[in-house]
Amino acid sequence: MIEEKFWLMKSEPDAYSIDTLKNDGVTLWDGIRNYQARNFMRNMNKGDKVFFYHSNCKPPGIVGLMEVIDLNIVDPTQFDEDSKYFDPKSKSENPIWDCVKVKFISKSNNIISLPELKILFSEDELLVVKKGNRLSIVPVNNDVAKILLEKI
């Protein structure tokens, strides 16, 4: 039995929001173009829970929960010339970018605000919510995750 892990992933609600995910049910978490974030996705397992953080909006914070349901999927947007995530360096015989599939679990009644997260999170976890940081995925410690689950 693989231990279930927790993650935090961020998205701008203008690009993809918790409401869109609620409506879609499942989605590919594609468009990740940061090696560290990609490598974190490669460490995910099916069943892992993911906190959904809305960035670059008012107010920023955790707005819901999702679950990883599929792994190691080649990110189709890297080959799509019309996509803003198109990567001319990536070749189909050796793709650079991959992603996971997630499903909607719940939307928070009250978002967990950035000031709250700054108190709860370790330095590593804070990286993802830190101003200017392009890292959009981080693992969340089990104890912190339990607190977040109660607040969500």
Add this chain to the structure above:
DNA sequence: GCCAACGTTGGC
């Protein structure tokens, strides 16, 4: 709109 803090790029 400002600008600090990042990751990436490219000249050497």
Add this chain to the structure above:
DNA sequence: GCCAACGTTGGC
């Protein structure tokens, strides 16, 4: 392989 310049992010 260094590192300055550059572009992007995102809270404020």
